[in-house]
Amino acid sequence: MNAPERLFAPPAALDRAVFAARRRALADIVGTEGAVIVPANREQPRNRDVHFPFRQDSDFWYLTGFPEPDAIAVFLPGREAGELVLFVRPRDPEREIWDGRRHGTEGAREHFGADEAHTLDAFDAQLPGLLAGRRNVHVQLGDRPELDARITACVQRMREMSRRGPAAPEALLGLDASLHELRLIKSAAEVAHMRFAARVSAAAHIAAMRAVAPGVQEWQLAAEIHAVLARHDMEPGYGSIVAAGANACVLHYVENRAEVGTDDLVLIDAGGEYHGYTADITRTFPAGGRYGAEQAAVYDIVLAAQQAAIDTVRAGTPVADMHEAATRVLTQGMVDLGWLSGDVDGLIEQGEQRRYFMHGTGHWLGMDVHDVGRYRVDGDSRPFAAGMVTTVEPGLYVPPDDERVDARWRGIGIRIEDDVLVTDGEPDVLTGDVPKTREAVEALIASARG
Template structure:
């Protein structure tokens, strides 16, 4: 990825400034990058930067650390990065080095990563609060703990040691929850391309085809738009759709079955997350349509609750009630709807939540509850809405015509000052619209 443009640098600077303000003058933030991971011997998995690190800098290299030091006389934004190395750059690609970290990424000061061990004591001395999440970067935990111990040992000579360690969930992750216009531009693009990939997949699906071939259509659409998969694509035909995290994508597609696709493309770090379930032969059967209409009605009702001021728990509450009413109507469950929900009986067929925050992480950061109570929606939040029903093959007490039907419908929704904005509306989901699209294959 090229170095950030001027507008992007300004965006990163504004994010850092907001975090520094939240930290206070006696705070210090230490945010390590992601590390490269070996896939098989000398081959690595494709590198994906740590989301917090990316959010604050745009820097896309491993083995780096970002430090924010409010009030530091030599600059508040420090980076520790890999040194330039002509030999390694021939093999592995260009490095920015400390000079590039300053000139291309706006660091006030930059050093080679080996310098951090030497500078940590000076950076931490006199700071009361350290914003660092222990457990997220195990290779750094003992180093930071050791330096704090050293400072404590000499504190009687005047070097004050930090007394509070603050997880980033309370500051940076709350900041990330509310998307800026620059972020929404990237998310909208990811959603638009992902919607096109799902449409392409629907059009390419035929009885006798293969799940992996449909997945290839989706991934081709991502790649040709300078995107990659934001997570492992789920392409599950027939009863495979009843496996929530089905990843094999290896079965043949049978005439008369449904195909569930849960796939999202990532653009500049931001990921879309769309699920559609449609008939492989282009026409929903009677039983499939009955179940599908229950899920769709629940999704539409849940989407309508994503308005500023509503509790973030409302989409799940509304979807769960609509689905349970539908289960009773279909004969999957018997009894009073509220009692069934209270006793958790609906979880036999609907066992997951209705949505999650979306952004730099597919399941993005940000608390769902504040002081134990569901937080209210605010403009700038993005949440998925993804109710489903999954009727496993051979389920006792259920009409066999429903056996093996798994349906999930998922869209990405932006909370605004008014009505919710469905960012992924480019993929049809009404029965007639899906069937019309597939009839034109």
């Protein structure tokens, strides 16, 4: 039997040099007075004796490339004995028979660039010596309360002993202004991974569009998406949304168990993750092959709003302009359709548009589908900069029981979403391979039906 072929060649893998370069960049931000502590993810039980598939913590992976659970990275810029210290699970021949080989302390040094490595049980004893003389500790408090308690207890003990030993850290700082700012700006290698994830995810959406027909189940369309991803060594970057008819008015609908009706629109919000980097695409298309008159009217407004928002994704433009551009087009559209009445500026000021457009227009994208990075700096909307990647995803949703609008609009939910790379020139739409004009969508479905 021949194995299914990939549609696209994957990018070059990230090697040790990439992770080392990230640590050098982080050192420039944190300085020699700082220390960074980042834990790996833990395995999560699914049911008895079974765990969910393991996915590494994004911060930990970004800094180390180490793939195992239950590890802790301590990064100490400028430390003469070595900057990266990893605490990892010990080798365990018996567990390795069941769960696979562990790298252990030796592997952490040889394969992942750790300057020093210890088993996890040494963390509490080693930490005071590692933090001695460091003024600040950068750690994302609140994510791992048990680890937070160990770190704060260590710092407190060091303060109590500071008269007889090295100075204790003075402050615990979050990662938003350090590691997360680095993650926000994508390198060329990261862009290559995201472009690959976007191309494969686009092909997956096209496969679902070709498979749509009245009577299919939502989960069957999800299967079309996931099959394309699996053939490219990818998995869903988040829970796939396949919402037929009024289900599309539930923003995070994930049941995917309903049957697609003849006159339904199908909203699919799905994206694949490739080696830590995810895409995020939404398309809304007609099960019967052609948009109805009301569906078409709403769709054209959403598409126009998205196009207006994408045009703002330019270096130097405030991030807030993207949402403002989409909101203005959508609100005018709601007035034109008779859903709202009044002056557009006044309606927006009063928040009336949130009846049918209740979410933001986009979010950062990268290793996490809702990626890290601040949207405001010093109280102002930050400007876009080359290397950022954002989604652009306006939508309109009329609940099926909303009696404020005519019955012909009820149950319509439409969202259109693309992933856009900020460059020094025009916006680079990474997910542009998926048709989104009504004519192109209808032509694709018609071609699949012969």
